[in-house]
Amino acid sequence: MGKDGDLSAIRGVLKKVSPYLVGHGGGLSLVGWQPRWGRVIIKLSGACAGCPLAGLTVNLYLKKELQKKLAKVKEVVIKEETVE
Numbered sequence: 001m002g003k004d005g006d007l008s009a010i011r012g013v014l015k016k017v018s019p020y021l022v023g024h025g026g027g028l029s030l031v032g033w034q035p036r037w038g039r040v041i042i043k044l045s046g047a048c049a050g051c052p053l054a055g056l057t058v059n060l061y062l063k064k065e066l067q068k069k070l071a072k073v074k075e076v077v078i079k080e081e082t083v084e
Contacts, residue, residue, distance in 0.1 A: 007033055009069045010040055017062055021048055028062075031079045038074030040066060054078065 007030075014030055021027050026048025031041040042062075048054050058076050066073040 003033070003035060006035060006070060006072070010066060010073075013062075013065050013069050014042075017065055020061075021046075021057075024048070026051070035072065038072045040073055040076045041079050042076060043079045 010030060010033055014028060018027065024047055026044060026046035028042050028044050028048065031043050033040055042058070044051075044054055048057075051057075055078070058078060063073065063076045066076065
């Protein structure tokens, strides 16, 4: 699968898990895909941003769902908001 196919697969998984997060008052969006490292970068929003359980949700649920569709996913990184 090429980069466009990878992105399509990633977006499909994010769309699938989105209702779960929305049900908890949050959401997520894709920031980037770094295929060389197998790294998916996401941004959390709403109640998910800053939630102490967000890391668990990402690593125990989202990462596994992504790996089912795209075996080359090695990690999911949460992009933190920076305050200036």
